[in-house]
Amino acid sequence: MSGSLPFALRLYRMGMGVFERFLPGVLQRRAARGKEDPARLNERLGTAPITRPSGRLVWIHGASVGESLVGFGLAEKLREADPNLIFLFTSGTRTSADLMTKRLSAPDLHRYIPVDTPAAAVAFVTGWRPDLAVFVEGEIWPNLLLATKAAHIPLALVNARMTRRSIEGWAGRMRTARHLFSLFDLAMSADQRTAGALSLFRDGPINTIGNLKLAVTPPRIEPGKISALKHQIGERPVWLAASTHAGEDEVLIAAHTALRLGAPDALLILAPRHPERSMDVEIACRKQGLVPVKRSSGQVPDPSTPIWLWDTLGELGLAMKLAPVTFVAGSLQPGIGGHNPVEPVQLSSAVISGSFVENFRDLYQALEDHDGAIIVDDHSSDRIALAVAGLLGDPDRRDALTRQAGEVIAEGASAMADTVTGLLALLGRQN
Incomplete structure (x- = not known):
């Protein structure tokens, strides 16, 4: 040979x-x-x-x-x-x-x-x-x-x-x-x-x-599990930071702090890409004065909990069903390439992303061209907070975003x- x-x-x-x-x-x-x-x-x-x-x-x-x-x-x-x-x-x-x-x-x-x-x-x-x-x-x-x-x-x-x-x-x-x-x-x-x-x-x-x-078929999620968790969360504004990497958590936690200035009851579901990082992520939350509860411990946030640390495997789809807005991470710093935005779209969660999305450049470009996602070029916590607040406060805008994104995905x-x-x-x- x-x-x-x-x-x-x-x-x-x-x-x-x-x-x-x-x-x-x-x-x-x-x-x-x-x-x-x-x-x-x-x-x-x-x-x-x-x-x-x-x-x-x-x-x-x-x-x-x-x-x-x-x-x-x-x-x-x-x-x-x-x-x-x-x-x-x-x-x-x-x-x-x-x-x-x-x-x-x-x-x-x-x-x-x-x-x-x-x-x-x-x-x-x-x-x-x-x-x-x-x-x-x-x-x-x-x-x-x-x-x-x-x-x-x-x-x-x-x-x-x-x-x-x-x-x-x-x-x-x-x-x-x-x-x-x-x-x-x-x-x-x-x-x-x-x-x-x-x-x-x-x-x-x-x-x-x-x-x-x-x-890819969206994950099967038990309707009873979704409704039970939504009932426990209540009517709070919820957003998800999905598949975060080291160096991104701090920015997104700071964005949540800024968001809570206008919406004190807002809840961030923070899901690290690798759940074994959960201790580091928890420390990052506490350093910014936000004490999380952990999904892996079976904890559910009470009305005063600012962050739900989603440190489990195979449940990200459930988090997307709970959050009407998803920030798709892996996109705030070079070298990662972004993550796939399809799953949140399939689960009716409006997509926000940073600009470092080399691995999915064609897909994100199509979504942006058809007004199906928000790509933030300014990766500051304040800019991200504004994007999240804009969608959480405007259900019609969210629905239009996910509808347009769904049409892009259907083409493939x-x-x-x-x-x-x-x-x-x-x-x-x-x-």
């Missing part, structure tokens, strides 16, 4: 081959720091104690929570077309693993993606022997792709999305890019920018389908059906 590879790939395989002898110790040290699940380290080596289930197995890989949810929605639609399919999901973060483990039911499985060493890649592929491998969005692991191709397993890249930075990076390694992206039997891009890049990086057709995150609804058709065609080759 290695003789025909570009030099950079041969060098990568050699380096990862040397690294794999140290991998068990590295994983143990990472587990000691909480960065790996100590009970599941074998999965990172490509091995697992569970035998491959019999039947047609589709392997879907998504790097983190957002990609995993796309994969989950894709699996639901594939199963509607073929109820006998079994799905193996892989991801790389503990947060996504916890979420997928909660959502899945037998016979479907979740495993951590193996570290991309030659031995781990071969062990994973030969152990699971999937009938189809689907990579969501574009996390590229060379040894895994090469091992999958060598095993004659169809490979698909779906909802492919590349930032300007990643396109420039691949362009600087053109031979490597063309080799790796040409391994995919099917490539479907989420936007025109990625389609243009893939046309340079691979042999074979590029299908510009649209963003699958527009087609066919993406899922087209992707399912393409994947079923690949599976048909295995008959």
